[in-house]
Amino acid sequence: MPASPSPLVSVVMGSDSDWSVMQEASRVLSEFDVAHEVEVVSAHRTPEKMIAFGKAAASRGVKVIVAGAGGAAHLPGMLAAVTTLPVVGVPVPLARLDGLDSLLSIVQMPAGVPVATVSIGGARNAGLLAVKILATSDSALEQRLADFAADLEASVEQKNQALKS
Numbered sequence: 001m002p003a004s005p006s007p008l009v010s011v012v013m014g015s016d017s018d019w020s021v022m023q024e025a026s027r028v029l030s031e032f033d034v035a036h037e038v039e040v041v042s043a044h045r046t047p048e049k050m051i052a053f054g055k056a057a058a059s060r061g062v063k064v065i066v067a068g069a070g071g072a073a074h075l076p077g078m079l080a081a082v083t084t085l086p087v088v089g090v091p092v093p094l095a096r097l098d099g100l101d102s103l104l105s106i107v108q109m110p111a112g113v114p115v116a117t118v119s120i121g122g123a124r125n126a127g128l129l130a131v132k133i134l135a136t137s138d139s140a141l142e143q144r145l146a147d148f149a150a151d152l153e154a155s156v157e158q159k160n161q162a163l164k165s
């Protein structure tokens with residue numbers, strides 16, 4: 001079996017229970033054929049793994065981290081604190097508080113330690129943002145994003161026409 005290419009994006013989450021949301025990030029990365037990895041890393045339950053993972057990511061060739069967590073969602077921010085890589089945070093909605101707690105935990109970072117936070121449950125956009133970051137230095141990926149945007153536009157017009165017919 002050929003070795004899989006080394007991952008350019010790390011999709012990480014605080015618990016396996018976040019996967020139902022975070023799989024959308026992985027899915028869109030696959031749609032764009034972006035090599036990525038998926039890992040459960042918890043800021044609270046596996047803090048030492050989380051620090052080691054964040055510190056090693058850049059040297060392993062990872063370019064963007066997409067990190068999702070719910071509740072007291074400290075994972076994206078803590079990873080951002082120990083890496084120079086851009087971190088995209090996904091607030092995962094839990095049964096209580098509808099994800100507002102997750103959003104506020106991720107978005108309200110202190111100056112100097114940014115996390116690019118997407119909407120509650122917005123893992124697909126998080127993956128797309130990672131693709132866009134990679135596309136700044138990859139013209140083939142940039143073209144695929146342009147085609148994707150054109151398809152999106154066409155699909156809106158198609159639905160508009162269907163509505164009228």
Ligand code: RP5
Nearest residue numbers: 014015017018069070071092
């Ligand atoms: C967070 O706690 C995880 O990101 C998850 O969203 C939440 C609940 O985890 P489980 O109790 O379902 O494992 O750290």
